[in-house]
Amino acid sequence: xxxxxxxxxxxxxxxxxxxxxxxxxxxxxxxxxxxxxxxxxxxxxxxxxxxxxxxxxxxxxxxxxxxxxxxxxxxxxxxxxxxxxxxxxxxxxxxxxxxxxxxxxxxxxxxxxxxxxxxxx
Amino acid sequence: xxxxxxxxxxxxxxxxxxxxxxxxxxxxxxxxxxxxxxxxxxxxxxxxxxxxxxxxxxxxxxxxxxxxxxxxxxxxxxxxxxxxxxxxxxxxxxxxxxxxxxxxxxxxxxxxxxxxxxxxx
DNA sequence: ATTACATGCAACATTCAAGTTGCATGTTGC
DNA sequence: GCAACATGCAACTTGAATGTTGCATGTAAT
Numbered sequence: 001x002x003x004x005x006x007x008x009x010x011x012x013x014x015x016x017x018x019x020x021x022x023x024x025x026x027x028x029x030x031x032x033x034x035x036x037x038x039x040x041x042x043x044x045x046x047x048x049x050x051x052x053x054x055x056x057x058x059x060x061x062x063x064x065x066x067x068x069x070x071x072x073x074x075x076x077x078x079x080x081x082x083x084x085x086x087x088x089x090x091x092x093x094x095x096x097x098x099x100x101x102x103x104x105x106x107x108x109x110x111x112x113x114x115x116x117x118x119x120x121x
Numbered sequence: 122x123x124x125x126x127x128x129x130x131x132x133x134x135x136x137x138x139x140x141x142x143x144x145x146x147x148x149x150x151x152x153x154x155x156x157x158x159x160x161x162x163x164x165x166x167x168x169x170x171x172x173x174x175x176x177x178x179x180x181x182x183x184x185x186x187x188x189x190x191x192x193x194x195x196x197x198x199x200x201x202x203x204x205x206x207x208x209x210x211x212x213x214x215x216x217x218x219x220x221x222x223x224x225x226x227x228x229x230x231x232x233x234x235x236x237x238x239x240x241x242x
Numbered sequence: 243a244t245t246a247c248a249t250g251c252a253a254c255a256t257t258c259a260a261g262t263t264g265c266a267t268g269t270t271g272c
Numbered sequence: 273g274c275a276a277c278a279t280g281c282a283a284c285t286t287g288a289a290t291g292t293t294g295c296a297t298g299t300a301a302t
Contacts, residue, residue: 019160020153030148031260032141039140042229045236050278060279062261069259083269083278091229094222101219108163108212115166152290171248181249183291190289204248204299 022100025093028073033058034066038089041076046086143221146214149194154179155187159210162197167207 029035037052049067053060067087070076074093079086150156158173170188174181188208191197195214200207 019156023151023153023156025151026147026156027151030144030146030151032144033260035140035144035147039225039228042225043232045232048278058260059262061263061281064279065260085279089229091226094225098219098222098226101215101222104160104163104215105212105219107160108210111164111166154290169248179290180292182251182293185249186290206249 019100022097025073025075025097028070028075029097031066031069033063034070037063037066037070038075038094041087041089042091046079046088048081048084048086050084052087140221143218146194146196146218149191149196150218152187152190154184155191158184158187158191159196159215162208162210163212167200167202167209169202169205169207171205173208 029038033056036056040052040055041047049060049064052067053063056063067076067078071078074090076087077090079088150159154177157177161173161176162168170181170185173188174184177184188197188199192199195211197208198211200209
């Protein structure tokens with residue numbers, strides 16, 4: 001890693017790439033079907049593709065593609081169980097995304113407080 | 122509000138629409154440029170379109186469209202200030218999204234605990 | 243008034259994501 | 273072996289998202 005193609009131009013441009021890494025996780029969660037899959041998997045444990053397709057109005061192949069998108073960002077993991085393929089939720093990326101949102105919230109609170117302090121001065 | 126078009130069909134199908142409502146917020150955050158805009162606005166207060174365009178490699182019009190996408194889910198808000206248009210971060214939808222992720226995390230923890238209790242029994 | 247700045251609007255091209263269909267492959271059970 | 277189930281793979285269509293260019297509009301400053 002650290003290809004270092006950019007000359008680190010400004011002061012705060014080092015912080016943004018970390019956020020952009022989380023953009024992929026948000027993009028994966030930004031689809032109703034995928035969000036439903038994540039919710040189903042984190043509640044019911046490991047499920048097969050056919051089971052996950054049962055509740056939806058879309059094709060099994062479409063569900064497979066959505067699961068692949070979720071797997072690309074590490075939100076789910078697959079394991080062969082005989083003739084079927086069980087998909088399980090993986091909490092780590094979601095935790096990272098949650099912390100990312102918390103950090104944005106914190107920065108916003110700090111900005112508000114700085115503004116208030118300046119007004120009172 | 123409360124149009125009540127759906128007859129509340131099943132037991133747990135009432136929970137998923139709430140999640141799907143948050144999918145739009147995640148989709149809005151799921152773009153590197155937009156995530157950068159949100160980060161910039163929550164740190165630096167209200168900024169104009171030209172200011173937000175300065176750091177990027179894309180056009181002013183593209184930034185405008187991204188801001189519109191963020192505004193559609195309520196993440197930013199605009200206000201005219203003379204000849205320019207200041208955009209400000211709005212924390213409410215992000216807080217809702219953060220709580221949504223926390224709930225998913227909580228459900229996962231509960232599922233793990235249930236599984237452990239069953240194994241020990 | 244006129245010049246410069248900041249933005250709005252609309253048409254356009256291009257890329258990508260979502261979903262489908264059709265068929266092939268592997269696995270279970272009789 | 274054979275039928276039924278579960279999945280994999282690939283081509284295709286469609287619609288939306290991203291970004292651009294060109295011009296119009298409104299505002300500020302001289």
